[in-house]
Amino acid sequence: MEPISRRRMLALSPLACGPLSGLAFGAAGAARPNILFIMTDDHSSQAISCYGSKVNRTPNFDRIAAEGMRMDRVFATNSICTPSRATILTGKYSHLNGVPVFNRFDGSQPTVAKMLRTAGYYTAIVGKWHLGSDPTGFDYWNILPGQGVYNNPVLYDKDGSETYKGYATDVITDITIDTLKRRPKDKPFFMMSHHKAPHREWTPDEKHRKMFEHKHIPEPANLRDDYSGRTDALREQKQSVFHDLTRRDLKLQPPPGLSGAELTRWLGVKPMEVETEIDGVKKTLRGKELEDWKYQRYMQDYLACVQSVDDNVGRLLDWLDSSGLRDNTVVIYTSDQGFFLGEHGLYDKRFMYEESLRMPFLVRWPGVIRPGSTSSAIGINCDFAPTFLDLAGQPVPRDMQGRSFLPVWKGKTPRDWRRAMYYRYYHDPGDHNTRAHYGIRTATHKLIYYWKKDQWECYDLIADPHEMHNIYNEPAARKTVAALKQELYRLKKDMRDDDQFANEQPKESSYVKAPPPRKRD
Numbered sequence: 001m002e003p004i005s006r007r008r009m010l011a012l013s014p015l016a017c018g019p020l021s022g023l024a025f026g027a028a029g030a031a032r033p034n035i036l037f038i039m040t041d042d043h044s045s046q047a048i049s050c051y052g053s054k055v056n057r058t059p060n061f062d063r064i065a066a067e068g069m070r071m072d073r074v075f076a077t078n079s080i081c082t083p084s085r086a087t088i089l090t091g092k093y094s095h096l097n098g099v100p101v102f103n104r105f106d107g108s109q110p111t112v113a114k115m116l117r118t119a120g121y122y123t124a125i126v127g128k129w130h131l132g133s134d135p136t137g138f139d140y141w142n143i144l145p146g147q148g149v150y151n152n153p154v155l156y157d158k159d160g161s162e163t164y165k166g167y168a169t170d171v172i173t174d175i176t177i178d179t180l181k182r183r184p185k186d187k188p189f190f191m192m193s194h195h196k197a198p199h200r201e202w203t204p205d206e207k208h209r210k211m212f213e214h215k216h217i218p219e220p221a222n223l224r225d226d227y228s229g230r231t232d233a234l235r236e237q238k239q240s241v242f243h244d245l246t247r248r249d250l251k252l253q254p255p256p257g258l259s260g261a262e263l264t265r266w267l268g269v270k271p272m273e274v275e276t277e278i279d280g281v282k283k284t285l286r287g288k289e290l291e292d293w294k295y296q297r298y299m300q301d302y303l304a305c306v307q308s309v310d311d312n313v314g315r316l317l318d319w320l321d322s323s324g325l326r327d328n329t330v331v332i333y334t335s336d337q338g339f340f341l342g343e344h345g346l347y348d349k350r351f352m353y354e355e356s357l358r359m360p361f362l363v364r365w366p367g368v369i370r371p372g373s374t375s376s377a378i379g380i381n382c383d384f385a386p387t388f389l390d391l392a393g394q395p396v397p398r399d400m401q402g403r404s405f406l407p408v409w410k411g412k413t414p415r416d417w418r419r420a421m422y423y424r425y426y427h428d429p430g431d432h433n434t435r436a437h438y439g440i441r442t443a444t445h446k447l448i449y450y451w452k453k454d455q456w457e458c459y460d461l462i463a464d465p466h467e468m469h470n471i472y473n474e475p476a477a478r479k480t481v482a483a484l485k486q487e488l489y490r491l492k493k494d495m496r497d498d499d500q501f502a503n504e505q506p507k508e509s510s511y512v513k514a515p516p517p518r519k520r521d
């Protein structure tokens, strides 16, 4: 347990004393804490060493876990960028916040940022926003247009855009630190620092570009899943490492002279034959040799992008420490959803399988969260907003659909904590021909329903953690399936999902262009 420093006790402002008194251990609860929420895009927990990664080491993510808590069962309710972000801001499922696919977020609705601002917090967001409309409820915002770019990114605020020299992950961390330095010191802060990395097309920075080049990255055991016993969904998807990565994804060099539409078309090809140089020898790769190479090539860049985030998280933690903000700042690290790193032969997310469903969730709060603790309580991204409000001593609106993590963080998970979570994905066919589905996950099982196909999958997560064996039609599983179905329909109703968006088609309206450059004084 971290001792409460004398310096910090003296630094507590009388204005900041309030509703959290008594919630935390000893004097640590006397002030409303700052909240630093760091979120990446598409970072899967299989690529974080404190979650047991077999493919990389991440000392700074691990540092948050070692000094705080690692939550092992936090899940996205709709595993795709824009919907997850809308859920985090509103504490509501997609069907209630109006963002089931890439819809434009209606910023006039209540959000946790607005509530914290009203409650006296300084609120800021920096980096990836990806909600189609401009942020509301923030004292300061400076965001990437749509997906943004990795190198020399443009960000924009209410006054216009600016091109920042450098790599997106470094730039977003720089602006985060600058904003925190400039913040009003008489208020606690709520800072959302949102990275672009490690989103497709996985462009690493110069420092890490070659870090994994000559390393053999272990393949997941089910990289060559043949989908036997499963529904049509896995067979119909177009998010396969072997079949759907493009020349752009694989960083193949175009022939000289190509430009414009011609170049775009060349880069968009999914190559079934690749000429490359291995150990100084030119070689044409096909078949299994090409498949193996594609997996390595994909992972090399993905992991190098992650490594830059790890460095920058370390930089941010060091800055908090050196600024005297360590003790009274809750630091959270998460990603908008998980990602497939070759499991079931896939990249991307969307499916309800574990690697995509699970969000990494690490949190540090010295003096309150026991260092090195873990939790297997089932959390969802609807819980984030209620948690932030609870930290600020604010009531949680009744129409939010989550619960505060605070008791879980203190090692006192309430007896009536949820035993199952409800999931619903809509973006069908979308960019990857992923079939729409809904389902539930309990501590031991998962039931998935592809409603447009009327097909089911059920997994025993204890006996079959990699979800390879669909037990839905097995006589021995009949009772289990019936109980899961009953719970699924109960939860669906409880979450007020009456199929409002069942036929929603993919939209592209969350993609925006940057406004003209800011006028300088």
Ligand code: CA
Binding pocket: 041, 042, 080, 081, 336, 337
């Ligand atoms: Ca994402």
